[in-house]
Amino acid sequence: MRRVTTLVAVMATAALALTACGGGGSGASASSSASGAGAKSSLKVGLAYDVGGRGDQSFNDSAAKGLDKAKTEFGVQVKELEAANGETDAQKEERLRLLAGDGYNPIIGVGFSYATALKKVAAEFPEVKFAIVDDSSITAANVTNLVFAENQGSFLVGTIAAQASKSGNIGYIGGVNTPLLQKFQAGFAAGAKAVNPGIKVQVKYLTEPPDFSGFGDPAKGKTVAQGMLDGGADVIYAAAGGSGAGAFEAVAAAKKLAIGVDSDQYLTAAAAVKPVIVTSMLKRVDVAVYNEIKSVVDGSALTGTQVFDLKVDGIGYSASNEAVKPFTAKADEFKAKIISGAVTVPEKP
Secondary structure (H helix, E strand, O other): OOOOOEEEEEEEOOEEEEEEEOOOOOOOOOOOOOOOOOOOOEEEEEEEOOOOOOOOHHHHHHHHHHHHHHHHHHOOOEEEOOOOOOOOOHHHHHHHHHHHHHOOEEEEEEOHHHHHHHHHHHHHOOOOOOOOOOOOOOOOOOEEEEEEHHHHHHHHHHHHHHOOOOOOOEEEEEEEEEEEHHHHHHHHHHHHHOOOOOOOOEEEEOOOOOOOOOOOOOOHHHHHHHHHHHOOOOOOEEEEEHHHHHHHHHHHOOEEEEEEEEEOOOOOOOOOOOHEEEEEEEEEEEHEEEHHHHHHOOOOOOEEEEEEEEEHHEEEEEOOOOHHHHHHHHHHHHHHHHHHOOOOOOOOO
């Protein structure tokens, strides 16, 4: 979804050490004006990252980008805490309670793994505004659900993968086998088959719930990618957070192609693997986080479920690597069809 220098926060509860890092109804604009830019705000914003935290060059870093933009434009105070591999919902609750008890408002949970904990803590602090990325199960007046049409963006990179593949064999690596990651898989396979109906799509998940280490295990990502390459794949889409770094290493060594996820990973990848990342599926978590904070700064906090899709540019693909240029015309053709409703992208494999 690599480490950079991070702030450090320590919670003196349950021996939990945390590294610091990332209108209602459906539909949301993916671009917001910076009214009040530069003004100092008394707002304190808490961000609770998923496993990997700031520096994962993927999902969490995208959230961090939105937080950084809000901090620069509005002068808000921030506190960033990070989840650990294998932690319990109780530990997530303590992280959220720490932020709420210290006066942080809004508090944003980055990732669906916060759903159970955030629902409970939001009920305990009804005066605090909470938001959660990638979950729409919580219906509370003080909770905003920030969700994305990942299947649409994955469809587009699927069309690119099929065009770029010389073997007619491509791969999809998901970090953890959950409905959300299956949504990526469904879109990717559908996009590839829209271009080449006979294409082979290998699929592998790194872990099964409740083991979420698949988002932070580069070694496992590399091993699985190598298996796909050995099986004939020449383009691999890694929707696996920090584990994608390992997949990229295997792909680079084999001189094949890779597709990143969430942020433009071509811009942040190590020099040795950068050239093979032909594109990335962009999931604008940064826009969602920024919009949430801005709405509170403006005194008109977002409510309900906010959907970020192709129509609002909340999802897409990157074109930083010039190697993608031969494939963009067809991808953009399908983008227009998805937006118009002529093409419906599946959400399940």
